[in-house]
Amino acid sequence: MTKQVQQLDRVIIRFAGDSGDGMQLTGDRFTAETASFGNDLSTLPNFPAEIRAPAGTLPGVSSFQLHFADHDILTPGDAPNVLVAMNPAALKANLSDLPRGADIIANADEFTKRNLQKVGYDVNPLEDESLAEWRLHSVPLTSLTVKALEEFDISKKDAERAKNMFALGLLSWLYGRPVEATIKFIETKFAKKPAIAKSNVAAFNAGYNYGETTEAFSVSYEIKPAPLSAGVYRNISGNQALALGLVAASVQSKLPLFLGSYPITPASDILHELSKHKRFGIRTFQAEDEIAGVGAALGAAFGGALGVTTTSGPGVALKAETVGLAVTTELPLIVVDVQRAGPSTGMPTKTEQTDLLMALFGRNGESPVPVIAPATPSDCFDAAVEAARIAIKYRTPVMLLSDGYLANGSEPWKVPSQAELPDISVPYTTEPNGDDGTTFLPFKRDAETLARPWAIPGTPGLEHRIGGIEKADGTGNISYDPSNHDLMVRLRQAKIDGIDVPDLEVDDPDGDARVLVLGWGSTYGPIAAAARRVRRGGGKVAQAHLRHLNPFPKNIGEVLKSYDKVLLPEINLGQLALLLRAKFLVDIISYNRVRGLPFKAEELAGVIQEVIDSE
Amino acid sequence: MSESLNGKGLALVPKAEGKQTLKDFKSDQEVRWCPGCGDYAILAAVQSFMPELGIKRENTVFVSGIGCSSRFPYYMNTYGFHSIHGRAPAIATGLAASRPDLSVWVITGDGDALSIGGNHLIHALRRNVNLNILLFNNRIYGLTKGQYSPTSEVGKITKSTPMGSLDKPFNPISLAVGAEAGFVARTIDSDRKHLHSVLREAAAHRGTSLVEIYQNCNIFNDNAFEDLKDPEKRDVITLRLEHGQPIANATQAVRLAPTGGLEVVARDSISPEEILVHDVHNPDPSLAFALSRLDEPAFQHVPIGIFRSVDRPSYDHLMSEQLEMAVAQRGPGDLDELLQGGDTWKIN
Numbered sequence: 005m006t007k008q009v010q011q012l013d014r015v016i017i018r019f020a021g022d023s024g025d026g027m028q029l030t031g032d033r034f035t036a037e038t039a040s041f042g043n044d045l046s047t048l049p050n051f052p053a054e055i056r057a058p059a060g061t062l063p064g065v066s067s068f069q070l071h072f073a074d075h076d077i078l079t080p081g082d083a084p085n086v087l088v089a090m091n092p093a094a095l096k097a098n099l100s101d102l103p104r105g106a107d108i109i110a111n112a113d114e115f116t117k118r119n120l121q122k123v124g125y126d127v128n129p130l131e132d133e134s135l136a137e138w139r140l141h142s143v144p145l146t147s148l149t150v151k152a153l154e155e156f157d158i159s160k161k162d163a164e165r166a167k168n169m170f171a172l173g174l175l176s177w178l179y180g181r182p183v184e185a186t187i188k189f190i191e192t193k194f195a196k197k198p199a200i201a202k203s204n205v206a207a208f209n210a211g212y213n214y215g216e217t218t219e220a221f222s223v224s225y226e227i228k229p230a231p232l233s234a235g236v237y238r239n240i241s242g243n244q245a246l247a248l249g250l251v252a253a254s255v256q257s258k259l260p261l262f263l264g265s266y267p268i269t270p271a272s273d274i275l276h277e278l279s280k281h282k283r284f285g286i287r288t289f290q291a292e293d294e295i296a297g298v299g300a301a302l303g304a305a306f307g308g309a310l311g312v313t314t315t316s317g318p319g320v321a322l323k324a325e326t327v328g329l330a331v332t333t334e335l336p337l338i339v340v341d342v343q344r345a346g347p348s349t350g351m352p353t354k355t356e357q358t359d360l361l362m363a364l365f366g367r368n369g370e371s372p373v374p375v376i377a378p379a380t381p382s383d384c385f386d387a388a389v390e391a392a393r394i395a396i397k398y399r400t401p402v403m404l405l406s407d408g409y410l411a412n413g414s415e416p417w418k419v420p421s422q423a424e425l426p427d428i429s430v431p432y433t434t435e436p437n438g439d440d441g442t443t444f445l446p447f448k449r450d451a452e453t454l455a456r457p458w459a460i461p462g463t464p465g466l467e468h469r470i471g472g473i474e475k476a477d478g479t480g481n482i483s484y485d486p487s488n489h490d491l492m493v494r495l496r497q498a499k500i501d502g503i504d505v506p507d508l509e510v511d512d513p514d515g516d517a518r519v520l521v522l523g524w525g526s527t528y529g530p531i532a533a534a535a536r537r538v539r540r541g542g543g544k545v546a547q548a549h550l551r552h553l554n555p556f557p558k559n560i561g562e563v564l565k566s567y568d569k570v571l572l573p574e575i576n577l578g579q580l581a582l583l584l585r586a587k588f589l590v591d592i593i594s595y596n597r598v599r600g601l602p603f604k605a606e607e608l609a610g611v612i613q614e615v616i617d618s619e
Numbered sequence: 620m621s622e623s624l625n626g627k628g629l630a631l632v633p634k635a636e637g638k639q640t641l642k643d644f645k646s647d648q649e650v651r652w653c654p655g656c657g658d659y660a661i662l663a664a665v666q667s668f669m670p671e672l673g674i675k676r677e678n679t680v681f682v683s684g685i686g687c688s689s690r691f692p693y694y695m696n697t698y699g700f701h702s703i704h705g706r707a708p709a710i711a712t713g714l715a716a717s718r719p720d721l722s723v724w725v726i727t728g729d730g731d732a733l734s735i736g737g738n739h740l741i742h743a744l745r746r747n748v749n750l751n752i753l754l755f756n757n758r759i760y761g762l763t764k765g766q767y768s769p770t771s772e773v774g775k776i777t778k779s780t781p782m783g784s785l786d787k788p789f790n791p792i793s794l795a796v797g798a799e800a801g802f803v804a805r806t807i808d809s810d811r812k813h814l815h816s817v818l819r820e821a822a823a824h825r826g827t828s829l830v831e832i833y834q835n836c837n838i839f840n841d842n843a844f845e846d847l848k849d850p851e852k853r854d855v856i857t858l859r860l861e862h863g864q865p866i867a868n869a870t871q872a873v874r875l876a877p878t879g880g881l882e883v884v885a886r887d888s889i890s891p892e893e894i895l896v897h898d899v900h901n902p903d904p905s906l907a908f909a910l911s912r913l914d915e916p917a918f919q920h921v922p923i924g925i926f927r928s929v930d931r932p933s934y935d936h937l938m939s940e941q942l943e944m945a946v947a948q949r950g951p952g953d954l955d956e957l958l959q960g961g962d963t964w965k966i967n
Contacts, residue, residue: 039964235966237966262716291712292738296739303712303715304716325706333700422958461721462718467697
């Protein structure tokens with residue numbers, strides 16, 4: 005039977021199931037197939053903090069959304085075109101996001117009386133007319149999988165477990181994905197359990213063949229590869245990119261990397277990734293707590309290492325005192341905050357931009373710290389290298405603000421070669437710097453950067469003592485002198501204010517927009533996608549995105565003042581807006597949602613249009 | 620092999636060329652403790668001891684937290700880091716784990732180490748990074764002007780406890796042995812010779828060494844250890860711990876108690892064979908713990924010396940070994956290879 009093939013320019017698929025159903029793995033594999041096929045893509049995993057919430061319940065639903073296209077895209081998509089629902093809870097939890105006419109592929113076997121009751125369905129929605137506005141494909145995924153695996157010597161439970169691979173096979177057929185890499189992946193993953201490996205491959209193939217041969221699906225789809233610029237690509241998540249960026253920073257600074265960290269969602273994967281790269285001389289230290297993590301990193305920095313600590317908001321709160329110590333001792337340190345919904349424990353697996361003011365001001369005393377925020381998952385790589393550059397050059401702690409959306413989301417990344425990366429090395433101080441040629445002044449500053457010398461233990465003749473007590477300018481002796489303190493406070497501030505930060509670039513294709521939409525961090529994708537929509541509809545909007553939040557680019561005041569209106573969407577209650585209003589006296593229009601989820605492009609397009617229309 | 624460094628705490632630290640003197644280790648900073656403070660005696664003892672180690676001064680680092688004792692690094696002409704309250708063991712752990720060529724000393728007090736920094740202390744002890752922790756125990760808060768500390772006796776009348784403190788103190792030695800520290804010792808500020816002998820062994824131990832130093836705060840808790848200094852009493856109540864020697868003085872002796880612990884009895888009431896012979900290298904920490912409990916009741920009998928000195932691989936060394944093993948197995952890291960690893964595809 006030859007089936008019809010329909011061309012599409014983009015598709016958004018959401019895989020949803022119980023948190024034990026393997027939806028993240030299924031999504032990851034479909035993403036890998038899609039990446040190797042050459043589509044542009046963007047992903048959004050969404051899962052509960054509970055490792056295994058009660059089976060079949062709404063809180064236990066885990067999902068993975070993938071947007072892929074034949075052109076460059078910026079977000080994981082607003083609303084899915086296809087929902088794969090592995091049980092009634094997955095259907096119920098996701099149905100409200102599904103636009104009319106979207107496809108639903110539901111695992112009919114799981115729509116039992118008991119499972120339906122668990123989520124409050126009185127009648128099976130697959131059997132009444134309640135899903136009539138969508139295209140429903142009711143497929144008994146579990147029993148088809150079990151049947152396909154009859155001849156394998158595995159338990160019924162193991163056979164049932166392979167249903168996610170059946171679903172993956174079916175979707176792979178539906179969208180013409182290459183399958184070889186997935187088969188190889190399964191074989192490697194279950195190398196120690198050959199029976200499980202073989203049965204999962206068989207389930208995957210059975211799903212593929214089911215699509216091809218049965219009449220349940222009459223159409224398959226083709227989404228051509230996207231015309232990306234030439235180069236080697238890989239799909240990468242924000243946490244992975246950040247970890248690789250830190251490795252690159254270590255290589256490019258010629259400093260051994262020391263990571264002091266305590267496990268915390270959603271930052272732990274950076275610790276996991278870095279702990280694999282011991283060949284690069286990277287020491288990863290899982291500390292007894294958040295404070296010890298940053299303390300050890302700072303101790304290593306005193307010894308000449310590139311000290312890094314990785315955490316999320318609650319951890320930053322605990323590390324504050326040590327970051328203040330790094331500010332006053334003027335040692336390089338990178339503090340990675342993968343922001344999550346707060347306050348307190350909040351919603352650990354959900355995203356937010358609510359730590360900006362804490363990063364800037366969450367310490368005692370005048371304690372300025374540079375702050376950098378990556379815009380996309382792959383940008384986490386460059387942001388990590390940039391954070392290291394500033395930390396080393398200016399001898400200061402740097403806050404790197406990623407978030408849950410960037411951390412777990414992924415996109416294709418054009419892999420740079422080492423030759424393209426900047427050399428960020430700065431030599432240690434090895435000679436006395438006093439006018440007499442013999443004394444060492446640990447707080448005598450570089451005239452250009454205002455950085456103090458970095459003389460590490462083991463360097464003869466430069467023995468010195470640093471610490472949290474205020475130090476005299478130059479000598480570094482303990483000082484309670486009022487004028488010296490005032491001077492040191494201002495010097496520390498001037499050093500941070502003087503950091504070389506690139507100018508803010510504005511994207512305004514026609515050059516005559518009167519409305520600027522500004523963002524920072526992970527909102528880049530949705531804002532840029534929204535600006536595109538508005539422009540397609542004839543609206544004029546300029547877009548700018550801040551990567552450096554302290555210090556701000558030198559031209560930011562000028563940029564803000566050259567538009568009639570400045571719109572600033574943030575996933576907080578207006579933290580950057582507060583700063584910009586205070587600093588530049590600009591009447592920022594804030595748009596704020598704090599739902600633990602990224603903005604949708606359509607939503608922001610509407611907001612932008614409203615601001616334009618109000619002109 | 621990790622074991623090859625056992626008992627060689629300074630094996631990886633470069634040796635000094637030429638002879639060093641006490642003067643080399645004195646910084647140019649004016650010492651600002653209260654006149655009569657026990658810290659002076661400890662500082663002088665450490666400064667006069669350091670040349671004996673014969674290591675490069677620039678490879679020596681003193682790290683401290685907050686409190687009177689934590690000003691110590693400013694007075695040593697070595698590298699020094701006066702950090703924040705309680706965190707010195709964590710900071711020193713990062714330093715020592717990434718720089719095995721350094722001799723790292725943590726200076727801390729009873730409040731710094733056992734109250735605000737208790738968590739870091741116990742984890743440093745179990746982790747066994749190559750550090751020497753000198754815990755100045757004066758059983759009071761000095762810098763904050765006289766509140767009771769986690770080693771103050773119950774019922775202590777202080778500014779914050781006008782009707783007497785309520786909480787039972789920590790015994791630092793019991794705590795350290797309980798955390799299975801490899802090296803645990805006690806000495807006293809006024810006995811320089813003994814202090815030197817303990818520091819010598821602590822430095823030689825590869826791993827975390829904890830040395831409790833009884834230190835007198837003459838302002839807020841004067842004479843806290845007077846019985847151990849009084850010429851008439853001290854020999855009666857002090858039980859010197861020496862490896863291979865019976866634990867006894869002229870009048871008291873230690874033997875196994877029927878309860879499973881240890882007890883102190885009149886020396887002349889038992890036969891010499893019954894007296895417990897001290898074995899600092901006993902891998903089982905039970906007897907070392909039991910010895911630490913002989914403090915009670917206070918100042919009836921006080922063991923002084925090395926409670927335990929048991930070798931096991933140090934964390935920093937094991938960490939370095941993993942790095943070396945990773946390189947041996949797969950070669951040194953190549954950034955291009957790493958970045959282009961995983962599932963990649965090429966667009967022409």
